[in-house]
Amino acid sequence: MRALGGPAPGLLAxxxxxxxxxxxxxxxxxxxxxxxxxxxACMWCFGQRLPLRTATGSVWxxxxxxxxxxxxxxxxxxxxxxxxxxxxxSPVLEGIDIWVTGLVAEMPQTRVDGVR
Structure with a gap:
Protein backbone atom coordinates (compact mmCIF):
# COMPACT_ATOMS: atom_id res chain seq x y z
CA MET A 1 0.00 0.00 0.00
CA ARG A 2 3.00 2.29 0.26
CA ALA A 3 3.04 2.78 -3.53
CA LEU A 4 -0.14 4.83 -3.41
CA GLY A 5 0.07 7.28 -0.54
CA GLY A 6 1.78 5.40 2.29
CA PRO A 7 -0.44 4.21 5.11
CA ALA A 8 -3.33 6.52 4.14
CA PRO A 9 -5.34 3.91 2.17
CA GLY A 10 -5.10 1.42 5.04
CA LEU A 11 -6.13 3.99 7.63
CA LEU A 12 -9.02 5.10 5.44
CA ALA A 13 -10.15 1.49 4.98
CA ALA A 41 -7.12 -12.61 6.56
CA CYS A 42 -7.03 -15.37 3.92
CA MET A 43 -7.86 -12.85 1.20
CA TRP A 44 -5.00 -10.63 2.41
CA CYS A 45 -2.54 -13.55 2.30
CA PHE A 46 -3.82 -14.56 -1.14
CA GLY A 47 -3.53 -10.95 -2.34
CA GLN A 48 0.10 -10.81 -1.26
CA ARG A 49 0.88 -13.61 -3.70
CA LEU A 50 -0.98 -12.22 -6.71
CA PRO A 51 1.40 -11.00 -9.42
CA LEU A 52 -0.34 -7.77 -10.43
CA ARG A 53 2.24 -6.25 -12.76
CA THR A 54 -0.01 -4.30 -15.13
CA ALA A 55 -0.19 -0.52 -15.27
CA THR A 56 -3.29 -0.50 -13.07
CA GLY A 57 -2.15 -3.50 -11.05
CA SER A 58 -1.00 -1.46 -8.11
CA VAL A 59 -4.37 0.32 -7.98
CA TRP A 60 -6.20 -3.03 -7.95
CA SER A 90 -30.81 -9.07 31.88
CA PRO A 91 -33.95 -7.10 30.85
CA VAL A 92 -35.88 -8.97 33.57
CA LEU A 93 -33.72 -7.29 36.23
CA GLU A 94 -33.99 -3.76 34.85
CA GLY A 95 -36.17 -1.35 36.80
CA ILE A 96 -36.60 -3.48 39.94
CA ASP A 97 -35.05 -3.10 43.37
CA ILE A 98 -32.38 -5.65 44.23
CA TRP A 99 -30.98 -6.23 47.71
CA VAL A 100 -27.28 -7.00 47.68
CA THR A 101 -25.50 -8.31 50.75
CA GLY A 102 -21.78 -8.71 51.09
CA LEU A 103 -18.79 -8.61 53.35
CA VAL A 104 -16.31 -5.76 53.63
CA ALA A 105 -12.87 -7.34 53.30
CA GLU A 106 -10.87 -4.23 54.25
CA MET A 107 -11.61 -0.73 55.37
CA PRO A 108 -10.43 2.11 53.13
CA GLN A 109 -6.87 3.17 53.82
CA THR A 110 -5.59 6.72 53.59
CA ARG A 111 -2.35 7.14 51.67
CA VAL A 112 -0.31 10.02 50.34
CA ASP A 113 -1.92 9.77 46.89
CA GLY A 114 -5.48 9.45 48.22
CA VAL A 115 -7.90 7.01 49.78
CA ARG A 116 -7.76 3.48 48.57
Whole structure:
Protein backbone atom coordinates (compact mmCIF):
# COMPACT_ATOMS: atom_id res chain seq x y z
CA MET A 1 0.00 0.00 0.00
CA ARG A 2 3.00 2.29 0.26
CA ALA A 3 3.04 2.78 -3.53
CA LEU A 4 -0.14 4.83 -3.41
CA GLY A 5 0.07 7.28 -0.54
CA GLY A 6 1.78 5.40 2.29
CA PRO A 7 -0.44 4.21 5.11
CA ALA A 8 -3.33 6.52 4.14
CA PRO A 9 -5.34 3.91 2.17
CA GLY A 10 -5.10 1.42 5.04
CA LEU A 11 -6.13 3.99 7.63
CA LEU A 12 -9.02 5.10 5.44
CA ALA A 13 -10.15 1.49 4.98
CA UNK A 14 -9.89 0.80 8.74
CA UNK A 15 -11.98 3.89 9.51
CA UNK A 16 -14.54 2.92 6.88
CA UNK A 17 -14.88 -0.63 8.26
CA UNK A 18 -15.38 0.67 11.79
CA UNK A 19 -17.85 3.30 10.56
CA UNK A 20 -19.90 0.71 8.69
CA UNK A 21 -20.10 -1.58 11.71
CA UNK A 22 -21.21 1.23 14.01
CA UNK A 23 -24.24 1.78 11.80
CA UNK A 24 -25.16 -1.89 11.57
CA UNK A 25 -28.79 -2.12 12.77
CA UNK A 26 -28.53 -5.56 14.43
CA UNK A 27 -25.39 -7.30 15.65
CA UNK A 28 -24.49 -10.66 14.19
CA UNK A 29 -23.30 -13.54 16.32
CA UNK A 30 -19.61 -13.71 17.21
CA UNK A 31 -19.24 -16.66 14.84
CA UNK A 32 -20.21 -14.55 11.84
CA UNK A 33 -17.66 -11.89 12.72
CA UNK A 34 -14.97 -14.51 13.33
CA UNK A 35 -15.70 -16.08 9.95
CA UNK A 36 -15.47 -12.69 8.25
CA UNK A 37 -12.18 -12.03 10.02
CA UNK A 38 -10.75 -15.37 8.83
CA UNK A 39 -11.95 -14.80 5.26
CA UNK A 40 -10.40 -11.32 5.14
CA ALA A 41 -7.12 -12.61 6.56
CA CYS A 42 -7.03 -15.37 3.92
CA MET A 43 -7.86 -12.85 1.20
CA TRP A 44 -5.00 -10.63 2.41
CA CYS A 45 -2.54 -13.55 2.30
CA PHE A 46 -3.82 -14.56 -1.14
CA GLY A 47 -3.53 -10.95 -2.34
CA GLN A 48 0.10 -10.81 -1.26
CA ARG A 49 0.88 -13.61 -3.70
CA LEU A 50 -0.98 -12.22 -6.71
CA PRO A 51 1.40 -11.00 -9.42
CA LEU A 52 -0.34 -7.77 -10.43
CA ARG A 53 2.24 -6.25 -12.76
CA THR A 54 -0.01 -4.30 -15.13
CA ALA A 55 -0.19 -0.52 -15.27
CA THR A 56 -3.29 -0.50 -13.07
CA GLY A 57 -2.15 -3.50 -11.05
CA SER A 58 -1.00 -1.46 -8.11
CA VAL A 59 -4.37 0.32 -7.98
CA TRP A 60 -6.20 -3.03 -7.95
CA UNK A 61 -3.79 -4.38 -5.38
CA UNK A 62 -4.34 -1.41 -3.07
CA UNK A 63 -8.10 -1.61 -3.58
CA UNK A 64 -8.09 -5.32 -2.80
CA UNK A 65 -6.09 -4.74 0.37
CA UNK A 66 -8.36 -1.88 1.39
CA UNK A 67 -11.36 -4.21 1.16
CA UNK A 68 -9.51 -6.72 3.35
CA UNK A 69 -8.58 -4.09 5.94
CA UNK A 70 -12.13 -2.71 6.01
CA UNK A 71 -13.47 -6.23 6.53
CA UNK A 72 -11.05 -6.88 9.38
CA UNK A 73 -12.00 -3.59 11.07
CA UNK A 74 -15.70 -4.38 10.62
CA UNK A 75 -15.24 -7.86 12.09
CA UNK A 76 -13.12 -6.80 15.07
CA UNK A 77 -15.50 -3.99 15.97
CA UNK A 78 -18.42 -6.40 15.67
CA UNK A 79 -16.76 -9.04 17.87
CA UNK A 80 -16.10 -6.42 20.53
CA UNK A 81 -19.68 -5.13 20.36
CA UNK A 82 -21.09 -8.67 20.56
CA UNK A 83 -18.89 -9.39 23.59
CA UNK A 84 -20.09 -6.29 25.41
CA UNK A 85 -23.70 -7.06 24.48
CA UNK A 86 -23.37 -10.43 26.23
CA UNK A 87 -22.24 -8.65 29.42
CA UNK A 88 -25.35 -6.48 29.76
CA UNK A 89 -27.88 -6.78 32.57
CA SER A 90 -30.81 -9.07 31.88
CA PRO A 91 -33.95 -7.10 30.85
CA VAL A 92 -35.88 -8.97 33.57
CA LEU A 93 -33.72 -7.29 36.23
CA GLU A 94 -33.99 -3.76 34.85
CA GLY A 95 -36.17 -1.35 36.80
CA ILE A 96 -36.60 -3.48 39.94
CA ASP A 97 -35.05 -3.10 43.37
CA ILE A 98 -32.38 -5.65 44.23
CA TRP A 99 -30.98 -6.23 47.71
CA VAL A 100 -27.28 -7.00 47.68
CA THR A 101 -25.50 -8.31 50.75
CA GLY A 102 -21.78 -8.71 51.09
CA LEU A 103 -18.79 -8.61 53.35
CA VAL A 104 -16.31 -5.76 53.63
CA ALA A 105 -12.87 -7.34 53.30
CA GLU A 106 -10.87 -4.23 54.25
CA MET A 107 -11.61 -0.73 55.37
CA PRO A 108 -10.43 2.11 53.13
CA GLN A 109 -6.87 3.17 53.82
CA THR A 110 -5.59 6.72 53.59
CA ARG A 111 -2.35 7.14 51.67
CA VAL A 112 -0.31 10.02 50.34
CA ASP A 113 -1.92 9.77 46.89
CA GLY A 114 -5.48 9.45 48.22
CA VAL A 115 -7.90 7.01 49.78
CA ARG A 116 -7.76 3.48 48.57
Missing amino acids: WSLGTFLQLFQPVLWSSGHYTTLLAVC SVGFRMVCVAGVAFALTGVRAAYFQQQTL
